Amino acid sequence: MNGRDAARRAIIIDTPPTSNGDLHVGHLAGPFMAADVYARYLRSNGRPVVFSSGTDDSQTYVLASARRKGLTPEELSGRSWHEIRSTLAGMGVSLDGFAPYDDRYRASVLTFLTGLHRAGKFRERTVMLPYSERRGEYLVEGLVCGYCPICLVESRGGLCETCGHQNNFDELIEPRSTVDPDDVVTHREARILVLPMEEYRERLTAYYREREPRLRPHTMQLVREVLARPLPDFPITYPIGWGIPAPFPETPGQRINAWAEGMPAVMYTTAYAAEQLGERHAADDELWRAEHDPEIVYFIGFDNVYFWGFTHIAALMAHEGRYALPDTFISNEFYELENAKFSTSLGHVLYTKDLLKEVPRDLVRFYLAISCPEHQQTNFSREALVKVAGDRLVRPWNRLAGLLGKAVADSGADGASLPVSDAGRRRAEAVIARFRACYELSGYSLTRAANLIVGQLDRMVREARLVHEDAGADRARLGDLFLDVRVLVACASPILIDLARAAGEAGGFTCGLDAGGFRPGRIAPFALPLLETPAGAADAR
The missing domain is CATH 3.40.50.620 (HUPs)
Structure with missing residues (x-):
C-alpha cells in the first residue's frame, strides 16, 4: 500500500x-x-x-x-x-x-x-418491448424471460446472467412472462429515454485499459466482448407501473428503469x-x-x-x-x-x-471464504462445511490451544512474559506480508487467505508439539510461538471475527495491522479461546 x-x-x-x-x-x-x-x-x-x-x-x-x-x-x-x-x-x-x-x-x-436530462445527455428512442396481452402491460427485466441472443441460454430481460451480455428491448428469443408462462407475449412500440452508450466508447475503453491488471479474467473477457460490438442504448425510462415515476416531459407516466x-x-x-x-x-x-x-x-x-x-x-x-x-x-x-x-x-x-442457528458464525465465514466462487463456479455442501471447518480450522486451533497451555505450565512461564527472538520477528513480518498479498486489491483472494490460515495453523501445531515434547526448550521458542499466534489472529481477523475478538480479550491486544506491534522484545502468554466443534464433526479437542 x-x-x-x-x-x-x-x-x-x-x-x-x-x-x-x-x-x-x-x-x-x-x-x-x-x-x-x-x-x-x-x-x-x-x-x-x-x-x-x-x-x-x-x-x-x-x-x-x-x-x-x-x-x-x-x-x-x-x-x-x-x-x-x-x-x-x-x-x-x-x-x-x-x-x-x-x-x-x-x-x-x-x-x-x-441533472443529466438538463444537460441533454439522454435521447428519445422508439423501441419494441415485450407486451402481455392478458395483463395489458409491458414486460421488462424480471417480468420476462426467453433465450439470450448471445449465448442462447435462458435469460431474464435486460441481462443474461450466464454470459453477462445485455439483451435490450425485443432481443430475447421466444419471450415469456415469468409470472404467467401461459400468457401470450407480443411486442409493442414504446417511446422511451435512453443513455446513448456508444458516445462513451472511447472513455470506457481507456478506463478498462488502465484497470485491466486488477480485474478478474472472466470480467475482462466480458469487457473485451462488449467493446468489440456496438454498445446498445441504455434505457432510462420504461412504460411500466412499478418504480420511481420519471419526471421527464418526453415520457409522461413512465418509470425510471x-x-x-x-x-x-x-x-x-x-x-x-x-x-x-x-x-x-x-x-x-x-x-x-x-x-x-x-x-x-x-x-x-x-x-x-x-x-x-x-x-x-x-x-x-x-x-x-x-x-x-x-x-x-x-x-x-x-x-x-x-x-x-x-x-x-x-x-x-x-x-x-x-x-x-446450527453452525458458529466464524465457521460459516471460514468455509465461505475457502470455497468462495472467485474465478469459477463452486459449491456449498453441509457435509463439506462440517469436514473442512472441523479438520482444517477447529481441530488444529484447539490442538494448538491445548499444547500451548501445557507448554506454558511445564515451563513455569504462567504469568511471566517470554522473550521473542529476531528470527521470530522476521517470521511475523513474512506472515503479515503474505496475508497482505491476499487482501490487497491487486491480488484479492479470500480463498488464498483462508488457505493461508490453514497453513499457518499446521506449522504452529507442529512447532507447539516440539516445544511441548522438549522439556528444556528455550523460552524464546515459546515466546516466538505466542507472537505467531498474535500475528495469525490479527491477519485472520477480517474472516474469523469472533475468534479474533475473544483471543484479543484473552491476550490483551488489538488486531490492527497498522501499528508496529509485531516486533516486541517480550510477549505475555495467554490462554487461547477454544472453537466450537461443528455438529457432525469428529472431536476437535
Whole structure:
C-alpha cells in the first residue's frame, strides 16, 4: 500500500440486493463476504472507510416475486429489507450503514438523473418491448424471460446472467412472462429515454485499459466482448407501473428503469453510512465528488458486471468530471447448493439465518471464504462445511490451544512474559506480508487467505508439539510461538471475527495491522479461546 492510498478514504459498496426475499448462502458467499473482509482489512490498517449498502426495491423482480407470493410489492420489499439487514448483521457484515429505501433515496436518484436530462445527455428512442396481452402491460427485466441472443441460454430481460451480455428491448428469443408462462407475449412500440452508450466508447475503453491488471479474467473477457460490438442504448425510462415515476416531459407516466438508479443509489447509501459515523454533508453525492479523490471499490456478482461496469460508469462519465470513477470492482461467479443451482421457486435454498442457528458464525465465514466462487463456479455442501471447518480450522486451533497451555505450565512461564527472538520477528513480518498479498486489491483472494490460515495453523501445531515434547526448550521458542499466534489472529481477523475478538480479550491486544506491534522484545502468554466443534464433526479437542 503506497503513501497516497494509505491516506485515501475508501468507499466500499456492497451492491444493493433486490428486496424480493431474504439472503441465502449463495448471496453471502459472493460479494457480501468479500466486501466485508476488505472493509475490515482496511480498518485494521487505519484506513478511513465508508462501507454501505441498502436494497434495490425498484427492480421488477420485486414485482414479479410479489405477484407469485400474493403480496403487494410494497409489502414484500418492506419485509425483505428487515430480513436482509438482520441476516447481514447476523453474519457480522460490518456495514457502516444499511440505508432505507425512502423519499430521500428517491430524491437522490432524481437529482442525479435530472441533472443529466438538463444537460441533454439522454435521447428519445422508439423501441419494441415485450407486451402481455392478458395483463395489458409491458414486460421488462424480471417480468420476462426467453433465450439470450448471445449465448442462447435462458435469460431474464435486460441481462443474461450466464454470459453477462445485455439483451435490450425485443432481443430475447421466444419471450415469456415469468409470472404467467401461459400468457401470450407480443411486442409493442414504446417511446422511451435512453443513455446513448456508444458516445462513451472511447472513455470506457481507456478506463478498462488502465484497470485491466486488477480485474478478474472472466470480467475482462466480458469487457473485451462488449467493446468489440456496438454498445446498445441504455434505457432510462420504461412504460411500466412499478418504480420511481420519471419526471421527464418526453415520457409522461413512465418509470425510471431500476438499473438507472444504481449510481445515485450507492451515493445515497454512502452518505447514509457516513452519517452513522457522525459525518454530515450538504448533498448525498458529496463523498463521491472527484475533488475528494476517494478509492471506490464495489463487489458484484459476474451477472451484474455489465450494468455496474458499463452503464453505471457511463452515467458517471456523463456528469463530465463531477464524480470520481471506481478504482476497481471485484466480481465473483455463481455458488451452488449441493451441486445444484440455488432456486427459491423450487425450494432448493439454504437461508443464511437458518445455517447460523446450527453452525458458529466464524465457521460459516471460514468455509465461505475457502470455497468462495472467485474465478469459477463452486459449491456449498453441509457435509463439506462440517469436514473442512472441523479438520482444517477447529481441530488444529484447539490442538494448538491445548499444547500451548501445557507448554506454558511445564515451563513455569504462567504469568511471566517470554522473550521473542529476531528470527521470530522476521517470521511475523513474512506472515503479515503474505496475508497482505491476499487482501490487497491487486491480488484479492479470500480463498488464498483462508488457505493461508490453514497453513499457518499446521506449522504452529507442529512447532507447539516440539516445544511441548522438549522439556528444556528455550523460552524464546515459546515466546516466538505466542507472537505467531498474535500475528495469525490479527491477519485472520477480517474472516474469523469472533475468534479474533475473544483471543484479543484473552491476550490483551488489538488486531490492527497498522501499528508496529509485531516486533516486541517480550510477549505475555495467554490462554487461547477454544472453537466450537461443528455438529457432525469428529472431536476437535
